[in-house]
Amino acid sequence: MTEEIRQTEPVDYRTRIGQERRQRTYDRLVEAGTMVFADRGVNGTVIDHVVRRAGVSRGTFYNYFDTIDDVLVAAKRALAREIVSLIFEAIDEDLPPAERLAYGVKAFVELARAHPLFLEFTARIGRHAYGFGQVLDEVAPCFVRDSIMAGDFCPMPEEMVTDLLEVGTLALLRRIVAGEDVDVPAFVAAILRMLGVAQEEATRIAALPVVCPVVPSEALLAQSNAAWIKSH
Amino acid sequence: MTEEIRQTEPVDYRTRIGQERRQRTYDRLVEAGTMVFADRGVNGTVIDHVVRRAGVSRGTFYNYFDTIDDVLVAAKRALAREIVSLIFEAIDEDLPPAERLAYGVKAFVELARAHPLFLEFTARIGRHAYGFGQVLDEVAPCFVRDSIMAGDFCPMPEEMVTDLLEVGTLALLRRIVAGEDVDVPAFVAAILRMLGVAQEEATRIAALPVVCPVVPSEALLAQSNAAWIKSH
Amino acid sequence: MTEEIRQTEPVDYRTRIGQERRQRTYDRLVEAGTMVFADRGVNGTVIDHVVRRAGVSRGTFYNYFDTIDDVLVAAKRALAREIVSLIFEAIDEDLPPAERLAYGVKAFVELARAHPLFLEFTARIGRHAYGFGQVLDEVAPCFVRDSIMAGDFCPMPEEMVTDLLEVGTLALLRRIVAGEDVDVPAFVAAILRMLGVAQEEATRIAALPVVCPVVPSEALLAQSNAAWIKSH
Amino acid sequence: MTEEIRQTEPVDYRTRIGQERRQRTYDRLVEAGTMVFADRGVNGTVIDHVVRRAGVSRGTFYNYFDTIDDVLVAAKRALAREIVSLIFEAIDEDLPPAERLAYGVKAFVELARAHPLFLEFTARIGRHAYGFGQVLDEVAPCFVRDSIMAGDFCPMPEEMVTDLLEVGTLALLRRIVAGEDVDVPAFVAAILRMLGVAQEEATRIAALPVVCPVVPSEALLAQSNAAWIKSH
């Protein structure tokens, strides 16, 4: 038995080391991908850009991904998870739905403003965007449906809400990237009105303050943003 | 005088023939481009696809365009002009702004539904879309601004209105293309609420009937749609 | 007989008009070619450049030339004839050979300096150069051989003289085009020494003054130079 | 310690193998380029010719060069270094400048005669030639200037000497390629006279014998010449 353990232990060790190394390489590729997509957009990015930025060889890429789009998907997922959970941790669950939604949107924009890499990345991925509806439903299942049924939002198809939320926010970020002044509260108010919130109430909620969520330094968002800044 | 005419006639004739041929080829390229973009999207389309579809040689392409994107731009412009003018001709100018807007949006969607090529094309060009704000302002200058100042829409940045209108409509069309059932009145109502129209009023207006504009058979929209259908 | 003349006269007239027109178009092509070759070098010039500069159509080109190189050849010949005969008219035939040669070389350089188009053209045609030996022998047959036999130049192969004269002058012009200061008398002296003239005598002859030949305004050189200047 | 070596060896091995393969491919491309330029001249050579001759794929070319001209430059440099060092090793440094120069020129011509590929290549690259002045100055810095200041050559601009040397030699090689009989001593004598050497002395020096330098069989010159011969 001891023998067995002794025999397997080195294997486990090697396996663990191998897996860690594998994870590290994977992370480097995703991080590099995030930065390159932010720099060159979805269609301007090729495998070579990513592997060079990640400091690995071409061949290694194919040990982790099949196509460049897979990197985009992985980066989108990783970022979306991080960000959405950061935001949801910051939202007071006792607030009414409209206020929670408003808080989430504004926190998202603040996060983007605070992380130019993320801003660029999001503005550039265009129609390949995060699939906000899905992510939203992962973290806060049935939020939209429940709110509609509870009468907080007026009746409308769920996916229409998430669609408008997603593409509207994207359009907003694109204007920010373009250097224009954007009126975020006006945007939030418009979304709330669309959801059936009365004009004055919408304006009031849209004006409520948010605090930008704190991003842990080991997060992909923080790491890649820092590396990206350094290279610009 | 007769002499003059006799001398100039052959020149005019040759010139006219040449110009007509040139125009025909140009039209074929734009029409082919529209179809290919509808089939393969913006990034999947290459010059070769277009010239093959148009039945002209590679070299001919470069007598008319520099890049494939120029074809996209030309197609967008041609379609946008046709469609917007068709729709605006159909709108009763005496209606209040909210009803005119609702009518326009619904007519646009109907037109798209009736012309699968146009639907695909529009859904696929994505963020390269028509620049609705601009086109809207060409045909109905200051419509949004005036409506806001007149108190018909609630105050918000002009470009935010056109942004949401454009990207929202695009998202809607993408769902139609995907074969989903979409609730156009619900969409229109959402847009109207966003603009400050009260819930009941928005619902009422969104439910008003539209007649799909008649498309003249020589229009690019009709021609290319017919050809496209035939090839599918 | 009168009848005959009357009948043929109009024909002659038309023929003459036709030939004149043909000559005019030909001249325009050669002139345009000269300018384009000066602008873009031998390998950078394509038929389109020439026809556009000449203001004629592509098809017309093929009524006069088969290839773009034929234009180069025609331009070279026309310019070489003009220039060499201008220079030879200016040379005092009673001078000893060394002085005549020195005068010719210096006049050639002066002519080039005074006509930037010609300078550029000559510097850019490179190894396709004028075939100076041949042109020289056209205008002054056996000049080199006679001078050698008379003991004015020391014995050496004739074509070696013209080779060194041609490529040396070309190298000189290239330095002028590059904006460098060149010492023309030093060059002439070097050529004369190469021909066997003693050092002091060579220096003396190389320092003799020349007057730049007058170029008639209807010459290709003058015409194309003027047009070229205007377009730069 | 043994451990260390064992760990690094495989890396070194892989690296070495890779570098060797890389070097081999590079050499094949340069060698192929040399042969194709000799066959078709500078302007008649395209990337496809080179890769086909080298037996590699189109894509491989771009792993080593950006343009076809880069191959020309590489070939010129490689040949020039080989040849010039061969010649300079053969020259007795104790001889007076005029004799050393004469020896160099004659050895160069002999080398060209003995290597038809090199002869063709040199004659065809024309004005893109070796930049003899530069190469000369690399190997024998200030040779011309020092000789002038020492009174061995008569005063004249340095670059005029190298210009005439280069273009004169090139013209000579072109005649050899054309199958004409050329009088190399006469050429050398002409160059020497140009430099101020007296006629008799020039003739004497130009007549001194040279031994054609021995080319090691692994040299680019030898390798590519052999391959080229075999294919003609």
Added chain:
DNA sequence: TATGAATGAGTGTTCATTCAT
């Protein structure tokens, strides 16, 4: 004879993918 639209072979360049080491 002049025109210029149309042609298509030729060439340069990119980039995903494979594979021997």
Added chain:
DNA sequence: AATGAATGAACACTCATTCAT
């Protein structure tokens, strides 16, 4: 697992040449 040289299909673009008008 990692490397990176090699590959070749795909694509962009040029330009000499033809031919109907």
